[in-house]
Amino acid sequence: MNWLFGSIAFWVAAWALNVWLANSPWRERRAVRIAIPVIFGISILVLWEGVVRGLQVSPVVLPPPSAIWARILQSFDILWRDFVQTAIKGAVSGYVIGCTAAFLTAILVDRKPFLRRGLLPIGNFVAALPIVGLAPIMVNWFGFGWESKAAVVVAMVFFPVLVNTVQGLSEASEMQRDLMRTYAAGYWQELVKLRLPAAMPFIFNGLKVGTTLALIGAIVAEYFGSPIYGMGFRISTEVGRLAIDMVWAEIAMAALAGSLFYGLVTLIEKWVTFWHPSQRG
Amino acid sequence: MTGDWMREKVLPVLTVVAAIFALWYGAAIWMNSSWTLAQAERAGKTLTFTEIVKDTMSQSRPKLPAPHQIAAEIWKSTVQKKITSKRSLIFHGWITLRATLAGFALGTAIGILMAIAIVYSRTMELSLMPWAVISQTIPIVALAPMIVVVLPKIGIEGRLIPKAIISAYLCYFPVLVGMVKGLRAPHREQLDLMKTYNASGLQSFLKLRLPSSVPYLFTSLKIGIAAALVGAIVGELPTGAVRGLGARILIGDQFGNPMQIWAALTCAAILAGLLIMIVGLLQRITLKRMGMAE
Amino acid sequence: MALMEKPLQNEQGQGADCPKETVIRARDLDLVFQTNDGPVHALKDVTLDIDRGDFVSFIGPSGCGKTTFLRVIAALEEPTGGEIMVNDLTPDEARRLRAYGYVFQAAGLYPWRTIAGNVKLPLEIIGFTREEQEERVKKVLELVDLEGFERKYPWQLSGGMQQRASIARALAFDAEILLMDEPFGALDEIVRDHLNEQLLKLWERTNKTICFVTHSIPEAVYLSTHIVVMSPRPGRIHEVIQNPLPRERPLEIRDTPEFLEVAHRVREGLKAGHGYDG
Structure with missing residues (x-):
């Protein structure tokens, strides 16, 4: 007591x-x-x-933090291997592929106003869907390795980044575009010197949303098949064995990975969009 | 004007949808043809292109089912099944919807209460806000299996509550952020005006801050309801649930039945669309009544 | 529109020392916008000649087409009728030769670039060498009294300083025509006076052709060689007033009877122009 x-x-x-x-x-x-x-x-x-x-x-219901900490120290090798498999190979690689693809698509879409008007509402809608449900299908297509996890992550981050980038690219004001016209600037000059910098705050919104989705996707995909390591695999098997302290250890790692990932992107955002009112404060 | 609306809004969307379907069919032919060709080779037959296309559109376990196959599967498992049947997608959709709504209600309530606390107490703001942000960087799915296993041990039975908790976890944050913004939306002058009336804290909350926050709240609710649905499905995925759209995906995977997965996914998408639409409708009605509609 | 012939004649009579050369020549210019509420006649039968080195102010109530005319000159707007030539080229050809420095009402500096970076922007686009960029940035920042602020960001500067930087940006590539659309409209009067004075000195030194949109009568009279009074619905030129004030103009000139006399004529013109608007 x-x-x-x-x-x-x-x-x-x-x-x-x-x-x-x-x-x-x-x-x-x-x-x-x-x-x-x-x-x-x-x-x-x-x-x-x-x-x-x-x-x-009962430790089966809720282990104390000290026990979780002890478990983390004890099983650090396992946790590290899981972390590399899920967070680095699955989440980060999928995140990079998905964000790059979305970015390039956005640049293409942006050239045709017709496409932009058509894709924006659809992209917005798809971004709100439970895309994570594609996990079993991706595992079926790409196998148990990290590739299927990356594929789920690509599908999850693609639309939020696409929508935000397309929206951001139309952020530059009419006046600033007129200014570019008086300089007789070409399409690429206007894109690189005006519209991309102006779009950055929006693009980073998408990128930040993507960090969380990436980890979720990678972990869920492992519930549907994985090698005998990985955070999702570990969580689902240890829950089955009622080794709840190990589950919490993985959750702590996942939380750490998620926060670090998000923090890193936020840091890059601060550095890139230092000029934006939201960053000046 | 309506012609403009068609040209500016509807036509581009329809075109993109058509392009997606075309791509989908193309991908279906491409992805399913390897199986078709392997079968033909085993039988020692050579197939013409039309025969290949025909076969890729009608496999029972295709790698990627064509849209019309998914539509047929949905038709079969909604209209042609009794609603109470375990095979009815309406039944499973209802299970998921219940968890979604419960989680949405819970998450919205938590989000609003936290927002009020944060707006009125500096200590709350400084202590809670960073953790609220961090909470969203934690992949909730890591918690899901444990919540489902542990809750029954402390006497909470049934699958609804664990799913609702996961839903609420995903849904509270957008509501919190939107409400904090909304409650802080009144200008300095508007707040000063309340002061000149000697209004009490409760009065200026009810008459100024709360109404000002309504547009922000609805914008967040639209995000929140979609997040709640994702939460409910995620709650069904890893936990051996047998009812709900997530469970259909899980079972479809276990029995190697991709058609069932796609049908459940499509239903989830339709459900998401309906929910967002309903909240959007409520938003329009409410804002119109409050005289805030654009 | 017999009025329109006047400035031309006056110029020729006055400029005995150097031969006058018409830079902008507009004939019967028409511009109709199609809007949801039906067509809007933004410009009607606008005929005007602007000579090299002129400082022309456009003044009139909102909707009189003064900004639209500026945009037509800069090829930001396509006229629906009539003819306009800039240096015997179409506006678009002149735009491609970078004939215009445009200054908007808002400074419109890029927040992600320093002041020097902003001034450098057109130079990068046009493709000046690095050394020349540096040199020109230094020169124009001196011209607008912004030395020492090269490395500051726009949001660290006052509104007046931002507007000066945007003028420097327009001057940087030595466009021969400066188009200014209410550049000081958002500034307070004290800052405005100061910038007016500086702008006059700058014009004196660079001898550019300046088209200046404003709705302040004193500003128009203080700055310009010609004042174009416009009236709305449809947007058209009501009167072109030749400013008899000497080119050397201290701020105090605004208290002289000559100045007030011109201001009075402009005001009368504005009133009359509004009159047959019905």
Whole structure:
């Protein structure tokens, strides 16, 4: 019971600290803006640990964070191999192929206003569909290896990136295009010097959405067939064996991979679209 | 005007749809022909091109079924089956729809409540917002099998709730982001005006912030309902479910029946289209009534 | 439209020192836009000659076609009738030879480029060498008093400075005709005065032909050699006023009776032009 009340007390104290920090004179400081969510995250972990121990929750239902951490350290080799298989080979390769294909398609589509008007509503609709359901078909077509995972990822990221890029390419204002006309600029000059830079904030929206979808696609595809490693494979087999701590270890890895992937793209976005009002702040 | 609308909107879309169908048929012929040719070779026959095309359109387990085959499969498993039948796609669609709606309601409620908390409390904003963003970078499907296995152990039975939780997880974030934007939409002057009336916090919430947020809310709801459907199907995929569109995909895969997978996928797409349309309709009606329609 | 012959004659009478050369020649120009509410007659029977080195202001209520006329000159708009020549070429041919520096009401600088990068933009497109780009950027930024801001981004500058940068951009490739569409319309009066003064000096130094759209009477009178008064529905030229003020114009000239007299004539012209609008 000490665990339970202790952890609750810790959480309350952490919350109080956050309230104080959030209303303190230094609240606009960068360090404080980072510290507050970190303190909140730690307090949740402590609460989780305390509740599980205090109420003696079965590890089959919910293992405490300390047990998950121990499992991560113990099985790091397995986790790493799974990570490489799913996140790097499946998700990232599919992501790169899918985004490149979508980008090139968007450039082609953009040349014909007729095509653009036809494709935009359809692309928007398809982007909202549960494309992840294609997973078994891709596994059927491309086999159990990472190629089928990459194929699912390609299908999932293609439309969001396509739609955002096409939309972004029409972002440059009429006036700026007129300006290009007075310079007698050619199509490619206008594209490279005006429309692509203006489209970047939109393109990055698509790219960011894609990062999450990529991992989802790669993991789900493994539920339908994979070699004997990979994050999705591990999760589904360990759930079957009720080794929930290992499942959580994989989830932690997946969360880390997802956040890193998203963070990386966000960083590149900051660097490329430094000039956009949303980035200047 | 209607002529313009046809030319500007409908015609391009129809053209692209037609192109997609043409590509699809082409791909079906190409992908299915290897099986056709292998069969013919085994039988020692040589086939003409028309014979090949004909065969690729009518295989029972094609690599890529042609659209009309999928349509026939859907017809067979909707109109020609009783709704209560385990083979009716309407039945399975209903199971998925239920989970979708439950998850949508839950996710929307969570999203709105969190948005209110974030708009009114700086501590909440600084503590929660980063984690909300991170939560979306976590591939929820990693959690799905575990949620399905663990929930019954703590006394929650049935498959509806686990699926709804996954749905809600995918759907709450767009609602949260849209609502935060919407609740912050009123201008400084509008808020100052409320102050000059000495309006209470609740009054300025109900009379200013909430109405201002409605257009934003609906935009998010359209994204949210599509996300909720994806969540429900993802919840059915990896967990050995036997009912629901996701389960049809799973079973189709296990029994090597691609037609069934494609039929279920198409139904999911139709369902998504209908749901988005309904929310869009509600949006138009509501905004018109509130005098906010463009 | 007998009015239109006047400036031509006046020019010839006045410019005894150097022979006048017509740069822009418009004859019976018509432009009808097809809109959802039916056809809109943006320009009707516009006939006008603009000589090299002129500073011509176009003034009139909104809808009088002053911006449209500028856009026709720059080949951004295709006339539906009549004839227009720029240096004895069609506007589009002149555009391809980069005859125009266009300045819009909004500065329209690219936020992802520095000030120097923005000025360099047309130079890159036209294909100047790297050294020449640097040289020209330096020169025009000096011309508009923006030395030292090369590496700043547009959003780090005030509105007036942004507009100066956009003028520098238009000057960079030495287009012989400067088309300015209410370039100072969005700025406050104090900044505007300052920029007007600078623009005059710049015109003095470069001797460019400038077409300047405005709806400020003092601005038009202060800046131009000719003031074209236009009236709306259909957009047409009502009157061309020859500005008798000397080329040397300190800001204080705006308080002199001569200045007020011209301003008065413009105002009368605007009133009369609006009159037969019904």
